Amino acid sequence: MATSAVADLQILGAGPFGHGTTGDFDSALLRTSDDRELVIRVPANERAASEQSVELIALQAMTAGIRSRLPFEVPTVVGQGSTRGTRVVVYDYLPGYTVEASAIPAGDGIATSMGAAIAAIHALPGSFVAEVGLPHLTAAECRNEARSVIERAASTRLLPTAVRKRWTDAAADDTLWQFQPTVIHGSLSADSFVLTDHDVGPIVTGVLGWSSLRVGDPARDLHWLSGTGEAAESVLAAYRSSSTRHQDSLLVQRSMLHAELELARWLLHGVDSRDQRIIDDAVSLLDGLVDHVLGNLMNPLSPQTGPIMAVSDVEDMLRRTPPSTAVSGTSGIGMQTDSYDRSELEAVFGRDAELVSNPERADDTDGRSAKADQDPDAVETGPIHIVGSGSAASSSAASDIIAAKGDRGDAGYTAELDFSALEAAESGEITPLNQRRPSSSAE
Known part of the structure; x- marks a missing residue:
């Protein structure tokens, strides 16, 4: 397949591809006769094929001038072909390794390099994204996108009432959605960052998975920090010190909302694909989020979420929550991330939210x-x-x-x-x- 995608390619050997894999692609690492290392990827399902098509557009739009603005490497498409009705794409290999979100150490090093890398993405000019037809959303459109996810998740009757109210209140708060849209990666996770060791320590030398490149809410690129523990403060500090934009005082609150909405997207993906296993898993995670919501009333997503309910009122709401059974869903917005790591979400919602700082609220x-x-x-x-x-x-x-x-x-x-x-x-x-x-x- 690789030789059909790249002319005159001579392969000496092949092996498993170690990082950036999600199970949605069949991937392999190739060694060529001219001592190059390449990666071949074949989508395993329709969703992966769609993501791959968008990523090809994104990578082709990232010209040499755009790439020169980034302090890390971005994959380059070497060739592409077709097999068994799907597309085969060959990329150059970015050497290095990845770390789990929970294993990122706080302080200078990996965390600060990640923060600077995110800031560099957000500093890119938005014009190159619009020129190739990728999404270019305003703040209001980002808000409507979040509302659509909430409404669709609520329509399944599998969303706990307390969680739905928390999300709806956040989406209704005008102050939370006053921000300047930027170029965003769109599906960042700890696995997106390729690290290599240098004299100063491990640094980010590559970023993978560009299928969600767009202009949108910069908080989307920070939602994964919820699972990094104390390192989140270091990443955020480096991001803010490297950013050339006006500081967004409610960036962290929106990033927490986007992190929680990943559960809604996972539920919708299960409903759209009619996969009961995914639906049950999403319902289980949402039930766990209820404890997170009730345990963090002092850290609301929005600074104006209204008065706190009495415990008896919350319990009454939970008793009225529909049972966790499958419902035939609707099509539309599905899983909008390049990968899904259940362990990272469990790490996020199995503990208190450490990122939501200064939740000031107006007097009632x-x-x-x-x-x-x-x-x-x-x-x-x-x-x-x-x-x-x-x-x-x-x-x-x-x-x-x-x-x-x-x-x-x-x-x-x-x-x-x-x-x-x-x-x-x-x-x-x-x-x-x-x-x-x-x-x-x-x-």
Whole structure:
């Protein structure tokens, strides 16, 4: 197949291709007579064939001038042919290795190199994307795309009510979607980065999987950081220091939303392909996300998600959630990522969200006052938010002020207050929320 795709190609040997594989392609590493290493890829299904066609357009659009702007290599198409009704593509091989998201160390090194690589992608001119007909979305269109995924997932009746409300509130928040679209890779994951060892340590020398290249929400290229633990802060710091764009104060919140919406896309992929195994897996992950949502009410996706529900109200919502059974789906938006790694999603949603920092929210005084006029005894006290430098700091400060007790039974919900922390807030050591409203420009 390779010799039919590349003229005068002489192959001396072949072996397995180690990185960037997803199971959607049959791939092999080739050694040629002129001492070159090439990769041959044959799509294993229709979705992979479609992705490969888009990637060919993207790679051909990345001219020598565009590639010179990047601090890493991008695969080059050497040749292509056809076999058994599908396309065979031969690429040059980018030597190196990949690491799992959870294994990326914090600090200078891999994390900072990844952040700089992402910033370089986002600094590319958007004109070359539009010229070849790849998607060129506005901020409003990115928002509508997210809404479409949410609505389709909700239409399956397999989406937990608490998760649907969390996503819908985020999609409805105007401040969350005020950003400048940039060129994005579109399907970045830890496996996308090819690393090699240098004197200064491992650095990014290549990026794979360009089938989702477009102009869109830069937060899409950061959603995978949810599974990197402490390294996420290092990647983000390097990204911001290398970025030439105005800082987006709600970038992290949107990246968390996109990370969670990957579960919706996985569910829709299962429904569209009528694969009950995928549907059951997606439902299981969404059920796990419910615990994540309820355990992170102090870290909302949007700074204006409204008042927090009482525990009894949440339990009542969950009881009304449809059972996890298959529903005949509709076609349309499917899985929009180049790969799916269930272990990474489990890492994301099996722990608290560490990336959502500074979740400032406007006071809901008017709503509580109206409720008090109707029934003074029905007033519910909302959570006390502490503005910190990061989510870890926020969680720590919050735990100093509120120590929640009780259970989910009829005994109710009580809280003990640490008045020393409240006195610190009144003295000005902690900035009140009403003086730190979210901004859509610089952080």
